[in-house]
Amino acid sequence: MTRMLRRGEADSIGEDLDVYEYAYLAGAGLRVAESVVVSLIERGTLSLGAARLRVIGEVRSEHPVELAVIAACPRSKPVREVIEAVGHSEEVHELARRLGSLGLVRRRRRKPTRAGRRRLADAASAGHVPAYALHGPAALVPGSARRGTAGAHPVPDTLGRTLIRMGKALDDDRGHGTDNAADGNGFGGGGGGSD
Structure with missing residues (x-):
């Protein structure tokens, strides 16, 4: 029995896709940029x-x-800026x-076709696509991309929250240890006075 091929499907049957093309099928341009960043961090090119x-x-x-990501951060650059710039770049x-010429993405709206979704599902079930390309950085084990090269000491996830709590505790404007309290004892709230 001969299988009928739809327009654009003939090109995509034997064509190998790379991880970034699968990332595009899974989440468009921003997923590609996120995947490149994670890949370059894991390889020790980026920190x-x-x-x-x-x-x-x-x-x-x-x-x-990958070259677009590297070019986007010649010096230290915020991650979100790099991902936004590369996600909408000419390379993506x-x-x-x-992918559109292979019949895996609609040419006009750049959304995956049925063949593209099927191709992605087949590759994912076969284990050919890393989890971060399928689901973004949220699929990573917490902190794995933050480590960078061996021996580097990442910033602890809780450091920011700890500093904020310390700042609030020391903040005189909040009435802690100042004369701004409602009564002479330094405790706010009224209701215990005599008339």
């Missing part, structure tokens, strides 16, 4: 500290999207055009 990225290792890539648009 992540205090929500900022910077190039620390040797650049060993020829993939256009070119990747989407390639």
